[in-house]
Structure formats: structure tokens, C-alpha cells
Amino acid sequence: MSTQPVTVTRKQKEPIDFVKVEESRQFKNFMHAKKKFIVPMTIFFLVFYFTLPILTSYTTFLNTSFFGDISWVWVFALSQFIMTWVLSTIYVKRANRFDEMAEEIVKDQLDEGGNR
Amino acid sequence: MDATVVILFLAIVILTLFITYYAAKRTKSTGDFYTAGGGLTGWQNGLAIAGDYLSAASFLGIAGMIALNGFDGFFYSIGFLIAYLVVLFLVAEPLRNLGKYTIADMINARFDAKKIRGAAALSTITIVLFYMIAQLVGAGALIQLLFGIDYWIAVLIVGVMMTIYVLFGGMIATSWVQITKAVLLMAGMFIISFLVLYHFNFNISSMFTAVKTATSHGADYLKPGVLYTDPLSTISLMVALVLGTAGLPHILMRFFTVKDAKTARSSVITATWTIGLFYILTLFLGFGAAAFVGQDSILAANPGGNMAAPLLAQAIGGNILFAFISAVAFATILAVVAGLVLSGASAFAHDVYGEIIKKGKVTDREQMLAARYASLAVSVLSIALALGAQYLNVAFLVSLAFCIAASANLPVILYTVYWKRFNTAGAVSALLTGLFSALILVSMSPSVFSPVEGAALFVGEPIFPIDNPAIVSVPLGFLAGIIGTLLSKEYNAVRYAEVKVKANTGYRDAN
Numbered sequence: 001m002s003t004q005p006v007t008v009t010r011k012q013k014e015p016i017d018f019v020k021v022e023e024s025r026q027f028k029n030f031m032h033a034k035k036k037f038i039v040p041m042t043i044f045f046l047v048f049y050f051t052l053p054i055l056t057s058y059t060t061f062l063n064t065s066f067f068g069d070i071s072w073v074w075v076f077a078l079s080q081f082i083m084t085w086v087l088s089t090i091y092v093k094r095a096n097r098f099d100e101m102a103e104e105i106v107k108d109q110l111d112e113g114g115n116r
Numbered sequence: 117m118d119a120t121v122v123i124l125f126l127a128i129v130i131l132t133l134f135i136t137y138y139a140a141k142r143t144k145s146t147g148d149f150y151t152a153g154g155g156l157t158g159w160q161n162g163l164a165i166a167g168d169y170l171s172a173a174s175f176l177g178i179a180g181m182i183a184l185n186g187f188d189g190f191f192y193s194i195g196f197l198i199a200y201l202v203v204l205f206l207v208a209e210p211l212r213n214l215g216k217y218t219i220a221d222m223i224n225a226r227f228d229a230k231k232i233r234g235a236a237a238l239s240t241i242t243i244v245l246f247y248m249i250a251q252l253v254g255a256g257a258l259i260q261l262l263f264g265i266d267y268w269i270a271v272l273i274v275g276v277m278m279t280i281y282v283l284f285g286g287m288i289a290t291s292w293v294q295i296t297k298a299v300l301l302m303a304g305m306f307i308i309s310f311l312v313l314y315h316f317n318f319n320i321s322s323m324f325t326a327v328k329t330a331t332s333h334g335a336d337y338l339k340p341g342v343l344y345t346d347p348l349s350t351i352s353l354m355v356a357l358v359l360g361t362a363g364l365p366h367i368l369m370r371f372f373t374v375k376d377a378k379t380a381r382s383s384v385i386t387a388t389w390t391i392g393l394f395y396i397l398t399l400f401l402g403f404g405a406a407a408f409v410g411q412d413s414i415l416a417a418n419p420g421g422n423m424a425a426p427l428l429a430q431a432i433g434g435n436i437l438f439a440f441i442s443a444v445a446f447a448t449i450l451a452v453v454a455g456l457v458l459s460g461a462s463a464f465a466h467d468v469y470g471e472i473i474k475k476g477k478v479t480d481r482e483q484m485l486a487a488r489y490a491s492l493a494v495s496v497l498s499i500a501l502a503l504g505a506q507y508l509n510v511a512f513l514v515s516l517a518f519c520i521a522a523s524a525n526l527p528v529i530l531y532t533v534y535w536k537r538f539n540t541a542g543a544v545s546a547l548l549t550g551l552f553s554a555l556i557l558v559s560m561s562p563s564v565f566s567p568v569e570g571a572a573l574f575v576g577e578p579i580f581p582i583d584n585p586a587i588v589s590v591p592l593g594f595l596a597g598i599i600g601t602l603l604s605k606e607y608n609a610v611r612y613a614e615v616k617v618k619a620n621t622g623y624r625d626a627n
Contacts, residue, residue, distance in 0.1 A: 018614040031620065042205050046358070049198045053191070053354045056340035057347030063339050069324040073187060073340060080194050081392050084201055088388040091204055092381045102621040110623045
């Protein structure tokens with residue numbers, strides 16, 4: 001992540017050119033990094049989630065025993081909980097990194113080009 | 117009914133409200149809760165989020181659903197849980213960064229249109245009504261069971277009490293209500309689950325074996341398919357549950373009440389663990405109720421199964437635990453309803469009356485007065501509707517509110533933040549299409565029309581075969597947003613650039 005200062009210096013009191021910020025390399029890299037994380041993750045947990053009702057609706061193999069009277073469908077249900085805990089932990093870790101990138105953009109571009 | 121139970125119940129309710137009042141007063145003096153963080157730690161804020169998330173209706177409703185239907189009831193727990201990830205990954209951060217906590221305000225960060233405000237207010241009020249009915253049905257059944265009075269008298273008493281609470285109590289520190297409630301609710305859940313496990317010698321496998329013979333479903337109780345035999349109904353319910361939360365006004369409002377990003381993150385962790393544990397424990401409550409209370413007694417107390425958890429508390433913990441659980445559930449309902457009425461009333465007073473009818477030229481006094489009248493109207497309307505909804509499971513009623521939220525609000529929230537071309541026409545069409553398709557399809561569904569007399573509101577063949585119409589209405593909402601947008605020429609790339617930059621960086625003009 002480059003932290004080069006913005007090339008355009010604006011006068012004070014002039015409104016921020018958000019289009020310019022949006023089109024900057026720095027912001028684009030930031031959005032790319034975010035997308036690369038959020039899109040696959042979201043697809044993953046939605047697919048994982050909907051697999052459960054789809055499997056229980058159209059197949060019966062989850063009804064086979066895992067341990068005694070506990071069948072695989074309960075194991076799958078429990079794995080949804082574990083997935084939630086794992087993913088939200090990963091999210092928090094990642095989001096802290098994204099915060100740093102966002103702060104750099106605010107410092108390098110927005111605070112420079114804004115009316116403050 | 118047993119006098120000790122009643123006295124204990126009242127004592128605990130009053131104590132809960134007192135703790136809340138005391139804590140709220142302390143918070144108020146330390147500064148503005150919403151803007152300054154009010155000295156709330158991440159841990160406390162996480163509990164407040166969890167408290168908001170875990171409504172008493174879902175506590176009473178899911179326990180009953182699992183007790184009566186086994187695995188199919190557990191679908192609710194899983195759906196509500198994964199919904200938290202949708203909020204976390206897609207919605208929470210942009211909303212917090214835009215500094216907007218209501219849906220109308222957030223959409224207005226991008227468009228200044230009265231039409232959108234009106235449509236958003238309409239869907240908010242509708243969602244609030246459905247949610248209110250669910251809470252009132254739960255509270256009514258609880259009071260009916262405790263005091264042994266008729267359901268309609270119970271609903272009237274509860275409804276009037278809630279209205280008084282809202283009108284005079286106002287919103288003081290709903291956050292502290294939520295924290296207090298989250299702690300009490302989790303404590304109650306842990307105690308019951310512990311006792312249930314104790315009866316099975318802490319052997320989970322023998323608990324599964326026991327419930328196999330406890331209900332009329334036999335071994336099928338442990339398999340999916342008891343309640344949802346039709347694949348589309350199952351998937352439709354799952355769609356509503358997972359996508360609805362991200363469109364619920366009162367959940368989004370509270371999701372990030374601390375401004376500092378680091379504190380917000382640690383509160384997310386607390387909230388995830390609390391919510392996850394809660395939904396796992398619903399399993400022990402449901403199974404416990406099936407084994408120790410029995411299907412017949414649960415159904416006799418309330419045909420929707422809503423009394424499974426309190427009855428279980430009585431069966432394994434005696435009158436003290438029964439009074440405690442009932443009181444916690446009741447105090448929770450009171451708190452949730454207060455927040456709901458207020459968000460419905462403010463949608464009316466602020467968005468409809470203040471911004472649309474009076475075009476922003478409204479004094480604080482006029483707006484307060486309008487909010488009070490609106491609160492009264494919301495309360496009266498939901499009491500009237502709750503009287504007719506006695507036999508419905510409250511988790512099911514909540515799922516209908518979720519369906520509207522997922523169909524009307526979620527498309528607009530996602531498009532506003534992520535879609536460049538999106539415009540006013542698209543927002544209005546998505547909101548109205550999502551809302552009305554959900555409402556119309558529900559009104560034609562088996563929960564409204566049933567050929568069996570007394571099983572639903574009206575006698576007749578249902579035109580639409582699925583109880584929860586999310587599988588149709590959610591895609592319709594999203595589609596209407598696209599079509600509405602493309603039919604209109606309106607396009608403002610500059611405004612979107614601003615929203616996009618702010619939503620992703622958290623930059624504020626006032627900084």
C-alpha cells in the first residue's frame with residue numbers, strides 16, 4: 001500500500017472532490033482489498049448456510065447416525081455455529097487492517113483536499 | 117395461580133426495571149451514550165447488541181418451536197445466527213461510517229427525496245407492527261399462564277401497561293435495558309440448560325435418545341421434515357431469517373453505538389459469542405420442554421407452543437425459577453416494545469409528519485406531540501391485532517417481520533451503498549414492491565386461510581401455498597429496484613462517489 005501524498009493540492013475551504021478520491025489509485029487498491037475479502041466470504045457463508053435446508057429438503061443422507069441417536073444433520077447444524085464464530089473473528093482481524101488503510105486515505109487525501 | 121409465583125414475578129420485574137433505571141441515570145450523567153460512547157466498554161456494548169438481537173419473542177417462540185417440532189424448530193436458531201454474519205459483513209460498517217442509524221436517514225445520505233422517506237417510513241411502521249404483535253402475543257400468553265386469566269384480558273392489561281411505559285418512560289437508555297436483559301436472559305438460559313443436562317447425567321447422547329420417545333413424532337422428531345415438509349417453504353423461511361435482520365430498523369440502530377472502531381470490534385466478539393451460545397442453548401430448552409413438560413401440556417398452555425420455556429423452568433426448577441424466567445421474559449418484552457413503539461412513532465413523527473406533511477417546518481413540541489399520538493396509534497393497533505393472533509407461534513410472527521425487512525429494506529440498503537447507477541425511482545419501487553408483495557402473499561397464505569375451521573384467521577383454500585413468502589418477495593424487491601432504476605434517467609455519479617468514499621473510510625465532513 002503506497003502512502004504517497006496526493007498530487008493535487010487544493011485551496012482551503014473548497015469542497016472535497018470525492019470523484020477524484022474515488023478514482024485515485026490508493027482508494028481503488030483499498031476497495032480491491034476489501035472486495036477480495038468480503039465477496040468470497042459472503043458467498044461462502046451463504047452457500048454453507050443454504051446447503052443445510054437444501055440437503056434436508058431434497059436428500060435424507062444427513063439422517064444417518066453420527067453417534068448414537070445424534071445424526072449428521074445435528075453435526076452440520078453445529079458446524080454453522082462454529083463457522084459463525086470463526087468468520088466473525090476473522091472479520092474483526094481483517095477490519096482492523098482495513099481501518100489502517102482507510103485512515104491513510106483520510107490522512108493523505110481527504111484531510112488535504114477538504115475544507116478542514 | 118400460586119401467590120408466591122405472582123409475588124416473585126412482580127418483585128423481579130420491578131427490580132429489573134429499577135436496575136435499568138438506576139444504570140440509565142448513571143450513564144446519562146457521564147455523557148451522551150450515542151456520540152461519546154458514554155463510557156461503555158466493548159464488553160458492555162457487545163451485550164447491548166446481543167440484548168437487542170435476542171428478543172423475548174424469539175426466546176419464547178424458538179423454545180416452543182423446538183419443543184414441538186424438533187429439528188425444524190432449530191432452523192430458526194440457525195437462521196437468526198447466520199443473519200448476524202450478513203449484518204456484520206455487508207451492512208454494519210457502511211451504515212456506521214455514514215453516521216446514519218435509521219434506514220430513511222441512510223438512504224437520504226444519497227438521495228433527498230420525500231417519496232423515499234415516505235416509503236421507508238411505511239415499511240418501518242409495518243415491520244414494527246408485526247414485531248409488536250409477536251411481543252404482545254408472547255406477553256399475553258405469559259400473563260394468562262401466570263395469573264390464570266383470559267387471554268384477551270391479559271393482552272389488554274399488558275398492552276395498556278406498555279403504552280403507559282412508553283408514553284411516560286420514553287426512550288431513556290434502552291441500551292441499559294438491553295444489557296440488563298441480556299445478562300438475565302443468558303443466566304436463565306444457562307440455569308435451565310444446566311438443570312436439563314443434570315437430569316440426563318450430562319450425557320447429550322442420552323438426551324437425544326430420551327426425546328425420541330417423548331413426543332408423538334417418535335424418531336422423526338430428531339429429523340428435519342416434521343414441520344416443513346415442502347422444500348420451498350423451508351428454503352423460503354431460511355431466506356427471510358438470514359436476510360431480514362439486516363433490514364430491521366431497531367437492530368441496525370443499535371449495531372454500533374460506540375464510535376471508536378477498536379471498541380466496536382471487541383463488542384462484536386462479545387456479541388457473537390453471546391448470540392451463538394444463546395441459540396445453542398435454545399436446543400436444551402426445547403428438548404428439555406419436550407422431555408419434562410410434554411407436548412400435551414405445552415399445547416394446552418398455548419397452542420403456539422409459546423409457554424414451553426416458562427413451563428420447563430417450573431418443571432425442573434420449581435416456582436422460583438418459573439417466576440424468574442417469566443419475569444425476565446416479561447421485562448424483556450416491555451423493553452423491546454418500548455423501543456419498537458418509539459422507532460415506529462419516530463418514523464411517523466419525524467419522517468412523515470415533520471419532513472413530508474410539514475416540509476421540515478416543525479417545532480420540537482409539535483413533533484413530540486405527533487410522536488406521542490403516533491405511539492398511541494401504534495399501540496392500539498397492535499393490541500387489536502394481537503387479540504386475533506393468540507394461536508400463532510411468536511417466532512413465526514417474528515419471521516414475517518423479517519420477511520418484510522428482507523424484501524423491502526435490504527435491497528435498498530445494499531443498492532444505496534454498493535450500486536452506482538441506483539436512483540430515487542429504484543429506491544421507491546424496491547421499497548413498495550418488497551413491502552406489498554410480502555403483505556399480499558402473506559394475506560393469501562395458509563396461516564391466514566385454512567380449510568380447517570379455527571386453524572387460521574379465515575376458512576378457505578390458501579391461494580399462495582407458503583407461510584413465509586420470502587422466496588418470492590425478496591427477489592421481487594431486488595428486481596423492482598433494478599427495473600425502477602433503469603426506467604428512470606436520474607443518475608448522479610458525484611453523489612455516489614461521496615457516499616462510497618464516506619461509507620468505506622468513515623470520513624465525516626464535521627471532522
